[in-house]
Amino acid sequence: MINLELPKKLQMAQQMSHQVAATVFRPIARKYDKIEHCDTPEELIPLGQMIKGMGGDGKKPESQSGGRASDAVNNGANMMQVLTTAEMSWGCIGLMLSIPGLGLGNAAIQAVGTPQQKERFGGLHCAMAITEPGCGSDSAAVKTSAVLDGDEWVLNGEKIFATSASRGDAVVVWATLDKSKGKAAIKSFVVERGTPGMEIVRCEDKMGLRVSDTAAIVFTDCRIPKDNILGSAEIADTAEARKKAFGGVMQTFDNTRPPVAAMAYGVARAALEITKELLQKEGIEFRYEKSIYNSTAIQAEVYRMEAELEAARLLILKAAWMADNKQPNSKQASMCKAKAGRVGNQITLKCVELCGSLGYGEELLLEKFARDSKILDIFEGTQQIQQLIIARNVLGKSSSELK
Numbered sequence: 041m042i043n044l045e046l047p048k049k050l051q052m053a054q055q056m057s058h059q060v061a062a063t064v065f066r067p068i069a070r071k072y073d074k075i076e077h078c079d080t081p082e083e084l085i086p087l088g089q090m091i092k093g094m095g096g097d098g099k100k101p102e103s104q105s106g107g108r109a110s111d112a113v114n115n116g117a118n119m120m121q122v123l124t125t126a127e128m129s130w131g132c133i134g135l136m137l138s139i140p141g142l143g144l145g146n147a148a149i150q151a152v153g154t155p156q157q158k159e160r161f162g163g164l165h166c167a168m169a170i171t172e173p174g175c176g177s178d179s180a181a182v183k184t185s186a187v188l189d190g191d192e193w194v195l196n197g198e199k200i201f202a203t204s205a206s207r208g209d210a211v212v213v214w215a216t217l218d219k220s221k222g223k224a225a226i227k228s229f230v231v232e233r234g235t236p237g238m239e240i241v242r243c244e245d246k247m248g249l250r251v252s253d254t255a256a257i258v259f260t261d262c263r264i265p266k267d268n269i270l271g272s273a274e275i276a277d278t279a280e281a282r283k284k285a286f287g288g289v290m291q292t293f294d295n296t297r298p299p300v301a302a303m304a305y306g307v308a309r310a311a312l313e314i315t316k317e318l319l320q321k322e323g324i325e326f327r328y329e330k331s332i333y334n335s336t337a338i339q340a341e342v343y344r345m346e347a348e349l350e351a352a353r354l355l356i357l358k359a360a361w362m363a364d365n366k367q368p369n370s371k372q373a374s375m376c377k378a379k380a381g382r383v384g385n386q387i388t389l390k391c392v393e394l395c396g397s398l399g400y401g402e403e404l405l406l407e408k409f410a411r412d413s414k415i416l417d418i419f420e421g422t423q424q425i426q427q428l429i430i431a432r433n434v435l436g437k438s439s440s441e442l443k
């Protein structure tokens with residue numbers, strides 16, 4: 041059973057994140073929306089240092105990293121992450137993603153790294169590079185190669201659309217040890233900034249999340265230490281072992297999808313709050329005791345959006361809670377991402393519509409929220425891919441049986 045009451049520690053973290061969103065992010069959100077490809081916003085540097093000082097640098101305490109230290113029910117690091125992410129996304133998702141120290145690669149290290157690797161890389165700001173020019177949704181199509189040469193891996197290939205890769209300290213790179221061996225040969229490697237052979241070749245211009253850097257990287261005979269591979273270097277040789285090996289790499293997404301869903305929830309809640317305030321100023325009241333059939337079209341629209349948002353929130357909490365309590369949560373992680381990504385897009389755009397020219401103009405943040413929200417239904421697996429994963433889980437089909 042899920043207990044929806046938040047422990048004091050989580051409530052405090054949630055409140056602090058909201059404060060940061062309201063006092064640090066909101067006032068500078070528009071300014072940085074207009075300066076794409078800037079360095080890390082200076083306002084975020086003390087914040088990154090503070091989070092690091094508080095131990096929030098991507099290292100999760102062992103008992104809370106999706107694991108259970110005792111038989112007690114945990115509300116741990118995953119729950120903390122979705123709650124704080126939602127609050128900060130209420131301020132500005134792009135700025136949140138730009139806080140030094142909090143990268144998607146950190147989640148990968150937590151999911152598949154050894155305790156030593158978690159210790160070694162936990163303090164770095166790690167980006168995650170999976171996508172390539174010929175490999176997006178089909179992450180098994182990775183072509184970047186890694187070959188062992190003595191005590192070093194040699195990486196060659198190209199990665200695109202890697203969030204925080206140009207500003208971060210390191211990139212977690214997906215590469216294949218042997219393309220002919222398929223998914224089982226795909227492993228992830230930590231490549232630290234400044235390693236010869238790793239070059240950031242460009243940063244992308246984008247529709248939303250404009251303050252967050254999204255880089256293309258080329259690896260040319262890039263040599264990294266042998267123990268920078270996350271997990272085992274062995275390539276499984278039986279079908280069952282192969283499935284398990286790739287499943288281990290994919291496990292990263294069980295940790296990263298709920299926070300992306302939380303971003304969608306946070307930004308949609310922000311848009312809805314602004315919209316309701318504007319409508320209330322125009323004399324529209326929201327009276328929840330009245331049935332939806334006795335409401336005006338605009339009232340009913342708002343109630344529906346609120347219900348959708350609450351459904352998304354509950355799915356997010358469930359996926360995070362399961363991760364904290366060591367329950368397999370692939371299906372729930374995809375469900376919350378699919379629901380929140382979709383309703384996040386719908387709500388932010390509907391809010392622009394309901395507020396007319398005020399929604400579309402730059403005086404408020406509504407149009408920016410709608411632009412920022414779009415990517416949340418694309419990265420970490422698109423809407424269609426989440427639905428595919430859910431269908432496979434529900435029907436008990438493998439990825440080769442249901443494509």
Ligand SMILES: Cc1cc2nc3c(=O)[nH]c(=O)nc-3n(C[C@H](O)[C@H](O)[C@H](O)COP(=O)(O)OP(=O)(O)OC[C@H]3O[C@@H](n4cnc5c(N)ncnc54)[C@H](O)[C@@H]3O)c2cc1C
Nearest residue numbers: 168169170171175176177201202203419420422424425443
């Ligand atoms: C701002 C931004 C930040 C990003 N950050 C990162 C990052 O940090 N690291 C990283 O590795 N990548 C990152 N990405 C890349 C992102 O994860 C990919 O864009 C995403 O996985 C989709 O891949 P694709 O663009 O190649 O589209 P495709 O895979 O080519 O998909 C195109 C369309 O086809 C649909 N489709 C594909 N396959 C199927 C199927 N089997 N069934 C039904 N429909 C299907 C998709 O849902 C989509 O609608 C980022 C992208 C952006 C825009």
